[in-house]
Amino acid sequence: MxxxxxxxxxxxxxxxxxxxxxxxxxxxxxxxxxxxxxxxxxxxxxxxxxxxxxxxxxxxxxxxxxxxxxxxxxxxxxxxxxxxxxxxxxxxxxxxxxxxxxxxxxxxxxxxxxxxxxxxxxxxxxxxxxxxxxxxxxxxxxxxxxxxxxxxxxxxxxxGALGGGQLERDARALERLGAAVAEGDVEAIVALLSPDATLYSDGGGRRTAALRPILGAEKIARTLLGLARNAGLRITPALVNGGAGVLVQELGTLTTTITLHTTDEGVHALYFVRNPEKLASIDAS
Missing domain, CATH: 1.20.140.160 (PhyR, sigma-like (SL) domain)
Incomplete structure (x- = not known):
C-alpha cells in the first residue's frame, strides 16, 4: 500500500x-x-x-x-x-x-x-x-x-428538518434580504425573517460585534440597516462551509462573512463572522 x-x-x-x-x-x-x-x-x-x-x-x-x-x-x-x-x-x-x-x-x-x-x-x-x-x-x-x-x-x-435544497433556499433568502436592506425597507426585511430569528455576531474581541445574540425580527432589521450605512461596502456572494453566504468588504478590507439558515417561517438565523483571525485565510480579491 x-x-x-x-x-x-x-x-x-x-x-x-x-x-x-x-x-x-x-x-x-x-x-x-x-x-x-x-x-x-x-x-x-x-x-x-x-x-x-x-x-x-x-x-x-x-x-x-x-x-x-x-x-x-x-x-x-x-x-x-x-x-x-x-x-x-x-x-x-x-x-x-x-x-x-x-x-x-x-x-x-x-x-x-x-x-x-x-x-x-x-x-x-x-x-x-x-x-x-x-x-x-x-x-x-x-x-x-x-x-x-x-x-x-x-x-x-x-x-428544523434538514433536507435537500437548503443551499438554494438560503441563497434566495440571502439575495432577497440583501435587496431589502439596500432599499432600506424595514417592513420587507421583517417579512423575510421568522418571528424568533436570531443574529449571532463573532468579533472575538478584535472587531465590533454584539456580545449577545440579537433576538427578534424587528431588532435584527434595524441592526442590518445600521450596518448597511458603513462606508465603502462591497458585497460578494460566496459558498461558505458548503452553504450560501456573502463576503463583506469595507473600503477594500474584508470585515465580515455572512451566512444564514431558513426554515418554513423565513430566515431563522444569521451568522456574522467578524473576528479578523477567522477571516485571515480568505482571499476576497
Whole structure:
C-alpha cells in the first residue's frame, strides 16, 4: 500500500470531518497532520477500508482537540462561531463544500457536548457503525446511539428538518434580504425573517460585534440597516462551509462573512463572522 497516496485521496474527507467537530480550519488542519504522522506508522496490510479507518482516526483526534480547548471557548468574548471556509476551487476542502451542511449546522454542533458532536459526525457524515463509534468515545454501542439521538434532537429543535435544497433556499433568502436592506425597507426585511430569528455576531474581541445574540425580527432589521450605512461596502456572494453566504468588504478590507439558515417561517438565523483571525485565510480579491 502506498501510504502517501491513500492518505492524499482521503484527506479532504478527513478535513471535513475534523472541521465539523472542531469548527476551526486551523485545528482541522492540525488534526489531519497528526493523523498523517499516526497513519505513517500503521501496517497498511491490516487495514481493510482505509477511508473509514482514516475518517475515524481524524474524528478521534478532533474530539481530543475540542476537549483540550473547551475552557478557552467558554471564556470567548461573545458568541463563538465556526470559522468560515470559503470555496476557492481548492480540492482540499471540496468535501466540506459538497456535503452542503453549511455554517448553521456547524454552529449547532459547537453547542453540543464534544461527544455528541463527534458521534453525530461519525454516524451521519461518515456513516460509521455504532460499535465503532462506541470505541472512539470509549462507551457502549447503546450509549453511542443515545448520543447520536440527542444530537439529532438538538439539531432538529434549532434548525428544523434538514433536507435537500437548503443551499438554494438560503441563497434566495440571502439575495432577497440583501435587496431589502439596500432599499432600506424595514417592513420587507421583517417579512423575510421568522418571528424568533436570531443574529449571532463573532468579533472575538478584535472587531465590533454584539456580545449577545440579537433576538427578534424587528431588532435584527434595524441592526442590518445600521450596518448597511458603513462606508465603502462591497458585497460578494460566496459558498461558505458548503452553504450560501456573502463576503463583506469595507473600503477594500474584508470585515465580515455572512451566512444564514431558513426554515418554513423565513430566515431563522444569521451568522456574522467578524473576528479578523477567522477571516485571515480568505482571499476576497
Amino acid at each position: 502506498d501510504h502517501a497516496a491513500v492518505f492524499a485521496e482521503h484527506r479532504p474527507r478527513m478535513l471535513a470531518a475534523a472541521f465539523h467537530i472542531t469548527g476551526s480550519r486551523h485545528d482541522a488542519e492540525d488534526v489531519v497532520q497528526d493523523a498523517w504522522l499516526a497513519w505513517a506508522r500503521v501496517d497498511g496490510a491490516s487495514v481493510r477500508e482505509p477511508g473509514a479507518f482514516l475518517g475515524v482516526m481524524a474524528s478521534r483526534l478532533a474530539l481530543n482537540a475540542v476537549r483540550t480547548q473547551r475552557r478557552r471557548r467558554e471564556s470567548y468574548p461573545g458568541p463563538w462561531l465556526p470559522e468560515p471556509v470559503v470555496e476557492d476551487g481548492s480540492p482540499e476542502w471540496a468535501v466540506l463544500h459538497s456535503d452542503g451542511l453549511g455554517q448553521a449546522l456547524d454552529f449547532v454542533l459547537t453547542t453540543l457536548t464534544p461527544e455528541q458532536a463527534t458521534a453525530y459526525v461519525l454516524r451521519k457524515v461518515l456513516d460509521v457503525a455504532y460499535d465503532e463509534i462506541a470505541g472512539v468515545l470509549e462507551t457502549s454501542p447503546a450509549a453511542a446511539r443515545q448520543l447520536v439521538s440527542r444530537a439529532q434532537r438538538a439539531i432538529a429543535a434549532d434548525l
